[in-house]
Amino acid sequence: MNQRTVRTAPVTPGAVPTTVLWAFRDRLHRVDGHRIWLGAADKGTTPVLYVDDVRYPARPLAWVLHHDTPPVGLVKAGCRRPLCIHGPHLTDDVTRQRERILYAALHGITLAGPCRTGRHDLAAYGYARPDATTNCRGCDNVRRRITDRSEEYAA
Numbered sequence: 034m035n036q037r038t039v040r041t042a043p044v045t046p047g048a049v050p051t052t053v054l055w056a057f058r059d060r061l062h063r064v065d066g067h068r069i070w071l072g073a074a075d076k077g078t079t080p081v082l083y084v085d086d087v088r089y090p091a092r093p094l095a096w097v098l099h100h101d102t103p104p105v106g107l108v109k110a111g112c113r114r115p116l117c118i119h120g121p122h123l124t125d126d127v128t129r130q131r132e133r134i135l136y137a138a139l140h141g142i143t144l145a146g147p148c149r150t151g152r153h154d155l156a157a158y159g160y161a162r163p164d165a166t167t168n169c170r171g172c173d174n175v176r177r178r179i180t181d182r183s184e185e186y187a188a
């Protein structure tokens with residue numbers, strides 16, 4: 034077996050090699066206003082591009098090509114179309130939080146100030162639930178980490 038070393042390259046705005054750009058555009062397929070990824074995908078859901086044994090995460094790459102700025106946090110397809118990597122359809126932590134604030138405002142809720150535990154800013158971590166109560170993603174994440182750990186111990 035020929036085990037190749039694959040390294041993951043950071044995607045830098047304004048510094049994406051031309052060969053990578055070509056390979057990237059080659060793997061796009063337009064469908065109903067989406068751009069569906071035809072290349073490799075981790076777990077079948079996370080688009081990845083391999084060029085010369087270098088691994089590029091395709092959604093952050095598409096984000097950088099569209100916005101010319103690095104994304105904050107995970108890049109997801111806001112349109113929920115599997116494997117869509119169309120620049121305008123992608124969301125990062127910042128755009129998703131902006132949408133949560135808009136959604137809350139539509140329900141008469143202002144996401145601002147500290148969360149219930151006082152550890153996070155609701156403007157950055159808060160979200161409104163359909164029943165018009167607010168929750169905090171910062172606290173959700175802490176809870177999730179604790180749960181993950183206890184599952185580890187149980188195994």
Ligand SMILES: [Zn+2]
Pocket residue numbers: 066067068110112113114117118119122
């Ligand atoms: Zn899409």
Ligand SMILES: [Zn+2]
Pocket residue numbers: 148149150151152153158169170171172173
């Ligand atoms: Zn919190």
